Amino acid sequence: MAEKHRILIVDDEVDFAESLAYWLEAKGYPVERAENGKEALERIAENPPDVVFMDINMPVMGGIEALKKLRETNKTLPVVMVTAAYQDTEKFMQSKELGISGFFPKSESLNQLGRVLEIALKGIKTGSAGE
């Protein structure tokens, strides 16, 4: 596991993001945070992270729209879509078409998050964002 990989967590649910960030940091990953898609795009433009955890439903700019805009300029940055399990499958499919590294349902355990992250990091080595 590359300890130096920087992770960007994009979620308006601050408390959820807090736990996620704490857990990742505890595993040795430097974590940055953004609260909506627009803010995330700005951060990526300034200083691109190695992996992005992107929520779907957010104010100002949602995860799907942000992903679409990101893919216009960056086709390789690994993005993991963070979803609520009860959301409709249409959004999953949409994000899948746009090229993502994986999904992380919010209700899953943090250990599962570790597995999803591993897959995303493998993508960096092979140079592909999609699964």
Added chain:
Amino acid sequence: MLEQLRVMMKNKPNLNQRFILGGLAWVLFAPAAQAKNLFGSEQTATLYALVVTILGAFLAGYVLIRFSQKSGTARFKSDEKKKRLAQPQMTQQTDKKTLLPAIMYEMSKMSGSGRQKQNIAQSVTELVTHAVEEQMDTMKKDLTQHYNKIIEEQRRNEAVLQHKYQVTLADKKQTAAVLESIAEGLVVVNNKGEVIMMNAAAKGLLEVEDKDARTGHSLLDSLGEKQMVSLVQPSNKKSRGFEEDREIILSAKQESTKKVLRASNAMITDENGNTVGMVSVLSDVTKQRELDQMKADFVSKVSHELRTPIVAMQHALAILSDQVAGSLTEEQQKFVSLSQRNLERLNNLINDLLDLSKLEAKKMQIRPQATAIGPVIQQVCDSLEAWANSKAVTLTQRVAPDTPEAIFDQARIIQVITNLVGNSIKFTPKQGRITIEAKRSEAEDMLEVSVSDSGPGISKEDIPKLFGKFQQVGERSATDISGTGLGLAISKEIVDLHQGQIYVDPNCTQGTRFVFTLPLAPLPSSTEPAKKVEA
């Protein structure tokens, strides 16, 4: 007869009549002339002559008429006919007047004073007239009575008829008024789809003009709605009586004016069982459907809103319990576990609510496929083993060796078995025993899965309540996790979706035995070996 005589007197008698009259006079008056000598007194003789004359006159008249009828005195007859036709009622009225001169004429031929003759003639006339009048009166009275009787009867019959008509009319009006004023729409169509009857509510619901709702008009013409075909065309199903309700969506240009109608249809059949028409009761369920949708949306929204903080708390507690944020003392670990357990409960409650709202909205999809039940039971036992162990409750699986595969949605049936076993663990005291059994049902061609425990059992009064929503029966131990009361209701819905049945075994005398059935797979491809695993 007297009249005829009078007429004969007035009109000049013809040759035959003269001859007869002459003959008669001679026969009668010859003895009368001799009578003076026989009776001694002239008066007595006159009276005799008078009586003989009257009798003779009657006789003569009678003979004359018979004769004239036979010989055909045309003029006399036709005159008489004409007179009768012209003044039929005159005969009666003039009887007395015409009778008197006739008698007077006859008496004038007799001897005696004119005054006496006139008096006698008067008396005889009075007598005859009186007799005739009396007879006439009696006949008149009889006739009048008879006539009145007939009229009276006819009036009575008319009154009865009128009354019956009024009653029928009132009944008809009442029925029509009742049908017209009920809030539900009522449409009666024949088998050609033509309206036989349509009340005001139905016209309003279907937005049909009065002219289109008239009897005999095809409902299809005026509605032009594809959905309406189902309403007006009786289905080909051989249904007797009520069909299942149908829902009709009346589309509109604007979403706000869209209507959802529920039609309860009943076929009208003739004595041979042929469908001759259909009665549809329509009710507007638009508001109901809107409310259902609102409820579903609300539950979905609330579930989402509730889950978000729960998920945040679960992750925070996981960081603590996994000691990512530093080591915990035994006491700290105990309270973190308590929080986690209760969060899990809250999460399950929300999942149950969401499941139930999906089931109620008929949105739950099951993906049934041929599956072996053995591994499914094993999976449930594995997940509940720790909980059962904590209560020193033994879980036993018993799957018969020849148990065929059944058709079910694995995830949903795991949910059902987990619920049943979980309930049993909750209610079974320490050192208890829970057995999960699967076999081919003896009674029907189904797979039968049962969960029996050595718990306190369920009272007979409580059994019907079991599968209701938010129902919890029996005494639960204070330390156990309480359920949502939705588990059995959801299990029932899931089993129903699989075309199976779920019930409490009524023959179970010790503890409780829940049974549910699932349809068997058409061709069992494998059989599960018998297992007996002590958990």
